[in-house]
Amino acid sequence: MHSPTDDETGAAATPRTEHHDETPPRQIGRSRDDRMLAGVCGGIAKHFGIDPVIVRVTTIALVFAAGIGVAPYIAAWILMPIDGDPVGTIAPTAQPAHS
Numbered sequence: 001m002h003s004p005t006d007d008e009t010g011a012a013a014t015p016r017t018e019h020h021d022e023t024p025p026r027q028i029g030r031s032r033d034d035r036m037l038a039g040v041c042g043g044i045a046k047h048f049g050i051d052p053v054i055v056r057v058t059t060i061a062l063v064f065a066a067g068i069g070v071a072p073y074i075a076a077w078i079l080m081p082i083d084g085d086p087v088g089t090i091a092p093t094a095q096p097a098h099s
Helices: 040-048 052-064 070-079
Strands: none
Touching (some): 040 070, 052 070
16 A cells, blocks of 8 residues: 655645744834934834935925825824833933932
8 A cells, every 4th residue: 555645645744833933023213323303214214124315205205295294204203212212111200309
């Protein structure tokens, strides 16, 4: 008798295992190094791995197209953390001295 091989049964020769990365997803943030105004375009370009000039030209084109780019830019300026800063933390404030 002939036993079927993996190719004949359609099964893979090695068992399939799922590969899970333990690294958290990369978050978008405003650039500290590549900034013209607030670092929004530099941060977006760094996140997507493209040239910041492309993002800046696109943003300027949207601003001149009836002001479409102004509100999203301001919203990103407010909502995007600066690259490298911990998200969701509040800077410590000075505590009053008790004597």
